[in-house]
Amino acid sequence: MTTEQARKTAEALTYSTGFGNEHSSEAVPGALPHGRNSPQRAPLGLYAEQLSGSAFTEPRAHNRRSWLYRIRPSAAHPPFTRIDDGTLRGAPFTETVPDPNRLRWNPLPEPAPGTDWLAGLWTLGGNGDVTQRTGMAVHLYHANASMERVFGDSDGELLIVPERGGLLLHTELGLLAAHPGEVVLIPRGVRFRVELLDAASDGGQSPTARGYVCENYGAPFQLPDLGPIGANGLANARDFRAPVAAYEDVEGPVEVVNKYCGHLWSATYGHSPLDVVAWHGNHTPYVYDLRRFNVIGTISYDHPDPSIFTVLTAPSDTPGLAGVDFVVFAPRWLVGEDTFRPPYFHRNVMSEYMGLIEGAYDAKAEGFVPGGGSLHNMMSAHGPDRETFDKASAAELKPQRIDDGLAFMFETRWPVTATPQAANADHLQKGYDDVWQGLERHFRP
Numbered sequence: 432m433t434t435e436q437a438r439k440t441a442e443a444l445t446y447s448t449g450f451g452n453e454h455s456s457e458a459v460p461g462a463l464p465h466g467r468n469s470p471q472r473a474p475l476g477l478y479a480e481q482l483s484g485s486a487f488t489e490p491r492a493h494n495r496r497s498w499l500y501r502i503r504p505s506a507a508h509p510p511f512t513r514i515d516d517g518t519l520r521g522a523p524f525t526e527t528v529p530d531p532n533r534l535r536w537n538p539l540p541e542p543a544p545g546t547d548w549l550a551g552l553w554t555l556g557g558n559g560d561v562t563q564r565t566g567m568a569v570h571l572y573h574a575n576a577s578m579e580r581v582f583g584d585s586d587g588e589l590l591i592v593p594e595r596g597g598l599l600l601h602t603e604l605g606l607l608a609a610h611p612g613e614v615v616l617i618p619r620g621v622r623f624r625v626e627l628l629d630a631a632s633d634g635g636q637s638p639t640a641r642g643y644v645c646e647n648y649g650a651p652f653q654l655p656d657l658g659p660i661g662a663n664g665l666a667n668a669r670d671f672r673a674p675v676a677a678y679e680d681v682e683g684p685v686e687v688v689n690k691y692c693g694h695l696w697s698a699t700y701g702h703s704p705l706d707v708v709a710w711h712g713n714h715t716p717y718v719y720d721l722r723r724f725n726v727i728g729t730i731s732y733d734h735p736d737p738s739i740f741t742v743l744t745a746p747s748d749t750p751g752l753a754g755v756d757f758v759v760f761a762p763r764w765l766v767g768e769d770t771f772r773p774p775y776f777h778r779n780v781m782s783e784y785m786g787l788i789e790g791a792y793d794a795k796a797e798g799f800v801p802g803g804g805s806l807h808n809m810m811s812a813h814g815p816d817r818e819t820f821d822k823a824s825a826a827e828l829k830p831q832r833i834d835d836g837l838a839f840m841f842e843t844r845w846p847v848t849a850t851p852q853a854a855n856a857d858h859l860q861k862g863y864d865d866v867w868q869g870l871e872r873h874f875r876p
């Protein structure tokens with residue numbers, strides 16, 4: 432597919448909506464069996480296969496599985512062999528000592544020519560243990576070539592946050608398009624290929640793409656409970672879009688890469704594994720437009736903790752304590768009276784990785800840029816820089832619209848240990864601490 436064809440395809444895509452719904456879809460009429468998941472002979476000569484994202488026995492509200500009706504069963508593949516992990520790493524992260532310092536990075540440098548999305552994954556750090564299905568990893572990506580190969584992650588689900596360049600994801604369950612401002616959730620084990628949609632903004636000839644990925648090893652992301660907020664608000668279930676079935680009927684060599692317990696394995700299939708003609712279930716990819724987020728905040732004084740901006744939460748075994756939360760700081764009005772309006776000074780048992788999709792963030796005057804990121808680990812003190820503090824402390828508190836930025840946070844219950852490549856990166860900012868050095872003493876007893 433050419434880029435132009437891909438763009439047209441992306442614009443014409445239709446979706447099935449609703450997070451966690453029992454979706455169903457068939458690319459060929461009659462391909463989806465009715466009344467049975469696994470009939471003696473599946474329609475149209477297809478194979479029936481269940482993809483289980485949860486244990487069979489998990490409570491109904493947490494149970495994730497999809498039934499796939501495909502040209503060949505996934506079992507029909509040759510052995511996988513180890514390939515180089517490149518700049519991708521998996522938990523446990525033990526190569527460096529956990530660092531209590533506040534850390535901030537500039538964007539990744541431009542990728543080498545011919546870097547596809549998978550090769551462009553660059554692990555910043557993480558926590559937990561993939562073999563225990565706990566924890567998470569923070570990856571960034573930069574890519575200038577569409578994937579020819581197909582990728583699947585056995586270690587966890589992937590929350591992809593594009594910052595530059597549109598992506599067209601060819602998944603087992605169909606096509607998803609995502610541009611900066613949208614996020615994609617790929618469930619554990621679902622195979623996909625990433626096509627780049629946009630040409631380089633710098634006038635370069637190669638399509639370029641850049642962004643962030645949260646790899647969640649633990650229980651899958653779900654919508655947060657709303658409690659007293661009520662039945663609506665924050666991210667609404669209906670705004671999550673699942674693909675409709677689309678399949679590749681391709682004979683010939685296709686490389687399939689599997690991330691398994693932190694390492695990459697490869698096998699060359701004799702056909703495309705994206706050969707699912709029909710499917711139904713709730714273990715499905717989604718795309719979600721962050722601009723649809725219903726932002727809720729104060730209409731009196733103070734402001735709620737940033738958990739009020741939670742888009743998705745991945746629960747841990749302790750109620751209310753997330754393995755990882757995905758939080759967005761979206762355009763909104765600030766109206767709090769007698770209130771220091773930017774995010775307050777803070778020390779947190781949770782660990783916070785923040786990234787910026789576009790614009791600026793209201794707690795930092797400079798240095799936190801789109802494509803970059805900051806890491807404020809367990810109990811590390813952070814908050815507004817001096818310039819922001821001075822301005823916000825003296826500001827006349829009229830209603831104010833914040834509409835020039837889209838920032839997000841991966842907030843996790845365990846400290847994030849940086850990989851050596853992140854701890855020693857040229858694009859790690861030196862002197863990040865300085866942004867808080869100018870905060871003067873104002874105490875006058």
Ligand SMILES: [Fe+2]
Pocket residue numbers: 777779783807813
């Ligand atoms: Fe914080």
